[in-house]
Amino acid sequence: SLSLFAIIRYCLYILFFTGLSPFLFCRRQQYVGKVRFAHFDTHVQSSKKVVVATEKNVFAALNTRTGELFWRHVDKTGSEGNIDALLLQGADAVLVVGNGRLLRSWEVNIGGLNWEILLDSGSFQSACLVGQQDNVKYVAVLKKTVISLHYLSNGHQKWIENLPDSETVDYQAVYSGGNGEVYVLGVVPHSHIAVVVYSVDDGEILKQFSVEAAWLSNIQTSCAVVGKGMLTCVDSTTLSLYMLDLHTQLQMTQLPLQTLGLEVDPGFHPTLVSTQPNAARQPLSEFFLQLGPEHYVLLQLNNGQIVTLRDFKPAMLVSFATTGEKTVAAVMSPKNKTACGLNLFSADTGRRLLDTTLIFNMDPYGGKPETLYVQAFLKKDDSVGYRAIVQTEDHTLTFLQQPGRVMWTREEALSDVVTMEMVDLPLTGTQAELEGEFGKKADGLMSMVLKRLSSQFILLQAWVSHLWKLFYDARKPRSQVKNDVTIENLSRDEFNLQKMMVMVTASGKLFGIDSKTGTIVWKHYLDNIPSNAAFKLMVQRTTAHFPHPPQCTLLIKDKDTGLATLHVFNPIFGKKSHITPPALPQPILQSLLLPLMDQDYAKVLLLVDDQYKVSAFPSTKNVLQQLQEMASSIFFYLVDSSQGRLSGYRLRTDLSTELIWEVVIPPEIQRIVSVKGKRPNEHVHSQGRVMGDRSVLYKYLNPNLLAIVTESTDSHQERSFVGILLIDGVTGRIIHEAVQRKTKGPVHVVHSENWVVYEYWSTKSRRNEFSVIELYEGMELYNSTVFSSLDRPHAPQVLQQSYIFPSAISTLEATLTEKGITSRHLLIGLPSGGILSLPKMFLDPRRPEIVTEQSREENLIPYAPELPIRTEWYINYNQTISRVRGIYTAPSGLESTCLVVAYGLDIYQTRVYPSKQFDVLKDDYDYMLISSVLFALFFATMISKRLAEVKLLNRAWR
């Protein structure tokens, strides 16, 4: 049937097809994550780099002109690769990685590693550059119990010293003013500050003293060194500044803020912002004191006296920047609701610098500014110019240049995509108009005719304007023609290959991305999203129901409180829907999207609360009536992995539920890792498999089947195991159970059609293994017209086979096509950054050990324990995708084509053709030759027919 289908399609597309090349459709976007440290590279005048270290353990250099990556280094995830500190000195960037595990130095220009050394164990506290005589040569690393000094040039350790009384004193900060001394500051909470002074040359303790400070608990949050070694602290309880001269070690002097005429906002913990432009010199004597969320004061330490230079209120963010000998303070203050103003002030005097205003227009669908990084530079006339990077709450980086030009923005929230869906684009406006006309009810002949005529006229108008645009664009040089994707020209293409990718990120920002160009069409930041929220995205109404707009619903659940909210929006435009979602006072356990529709064609969403009561959204009368009728056939299941409880419920007509089955997996022995049902939009074309003798082995296609993966709690390599349980979600009947001994997770599982594929680590053989389970009904179908889990007396036949896979994997997914005719492939995300498209044919439990005539007839590959990795199976060629966390597949309008999106740190979009492009013509298809031959043959037939007629007539006359 495949070949027949192919021939029909082939004939059809001769007429319609316009060339597609597989290499044109892959797009990768690289991200770095939320920025933790950023430094502008200033060691050369012409440098256009900003060096960033992020919370995703990425260290990268961004091009300040374009926002693209110069280079990027991705470290291990988790605390092992955590970047603790970033210090930039000249062309070297020194990083402390993995809670003080490693000290690394990178060359900033090309991103090469200068050196890397392993530090002694101990938890990292602080690090600073140490200079002498205007020359920064060392880096000091302070740990819980030791301090060590390393050469910047090669990383070698100059000296290491144990800290005195490290059991009682909590050493938190290290400071050097460039005078050959290193100050280590420790605190005994609510008692005193301990200061140890080391000599840079040999690590000898020069001084050691302690000062009474009963109010202090954390140096890093409330203290800063200002001016000539003056440790300045701010205390929120007594509302005063404390100052201690580290050189003279006198008493701490208290200075109540009231005496300076300053007032702290109630409940606010004041903080200090100071700057040390050169590590070989003392810090500046000017510093900021934050008194409230939008209130800063610029203070100056002048001969032991604090002078207020300028009061900034309202001010959202402040930052110091230095160029040459000049240091300026940048202050961002709100201008109106949608814009902020950025101004430069001289740090010495607090005077505003002329012509330094910069307007930052805030995205109405974005977050508030969070961090400000400023790069100052000297203009030709010796005035100070600047550029700024603003990081907002939604992890967006915006690069601004005077007078408010946005050079680029980076949506770093996309480095943490949680879930996504692909939504069909709408037909063009005109097509939709026509569709709407036929969709509406007929109301009189005359009006229908008029309507028809008007829509035809609109169509004509659109066509003319399209022609005009084509003509207009053709006159312009090619480089000027923009291929911008706007909402106006977003429309479905012939084969529905272009879709809208709706992505939900962990920061709570939603994105709509055009899959063809990778352009962000819309973004929407949802504020007050809890940090540990669980998201579930559902498409309630597709674009197929014009004039009703498409509708997506995002369920956001706070894992702490269990309370959930719904965000209903239009996936094409990103706009929040006018439909008010129901208030959910009870904690929500799960949701369930029913195939039922209300009168507006929106699918019904059921929400199950912790009382096992169900609420429907939308909950119109029509819906409730439908639910009452259908209630007896609506089932749902819940899996509680903490209690190891699987339970199935049936809906009652009054929207309460009754428990119908329960399976308990003792959580002391094994815990439930994942539960996989089948995808609701999956189609299976063939109901069976043709055997070598041309009989049929029918597939067991239970739509209610669940694959449950468990891992043993005992992680000893002899006793650990991985279990898989196939269970019917309606009846709770266990269809199959398999245990893989001496194996452990993480387990990746795919469940589709009649098969389950899972991957695990075999501790016995120390290798990754794939296992496949296939289910068959047998040679006869029990009931070919309907499938009911309640009426299935026969257990299916289960076949299983395992294979060795030569690599670890990070994620697993199966391709999906429109009708399910195309053969399936498994898409395997590898830790190396490749995505492998492995034919499902290799994972077939019917692969024979001994080849027979029949198995050859069936095209079964003889069993071989190793699965190959062929280089041509990499669908992303050389475009490495870092830390692939998930792969999303969606069918397109072409049966042969499956759309694939891989997301992780990067986002990669491509198309795959598991059975090759059997329904489209090749690129090199010779239209000219074929059509000219056809026409020539046609005319030859016509001419010869005519000639034959003439000849016959002549013969008749003779």
Next chain:
Amino acid sequence: MASPGGQGGGALSTRGGGGAKRMKWALELSLGNTRSRGDRQGGQGDVVYPIGYSEKPVPDTSIQETDKNLVEKRCWDVALGPLKQIPMNLFIMYMSGNTISIFPIMMVCMMAWRPIQALMSMSATFKLLESSSQQWLQGLVYLIGNLLGSALAIYKCQSMGLLPTHSSDWLAFIDPPQRMEIMGGGMVL
């Protein structure tokens, strides 16, 4: 001047040499105009046939018996034709093998098409056999021969796997079963 031969170019003279249309007598008005007789030999020009002479040879009734046998034989030949072809067809079938490629397919098509064509033009064959006394028997034999031929073609199709006789051939027409229950859920969020 009367001449039974009807020579000359007179208006009443007959044209053509067919004996059946020959006039009993004819009047020749113009003499010597013999050139217009295309169907006459030069020498016979003005020769008057003797009485009783006919240009048409009289059928020899003495060999009528053997002729009848010949017709009968000829008819049997026609009737047995398809049967005789069967061994040949068997040989071709054997030689062409069971692989599906252009030549075996063409062979099978020919083998199937010929008997069908023959069966379709059965009435024409019957007309041919009209003169035979064993017309019905011969017709029956002819029919059986052709049916055997097509049966052979079908068998060949069968052995080549071209007939939809297995359940797998109908697999593509089975619709996916309708789902009776709606189920959903998952891990507690």
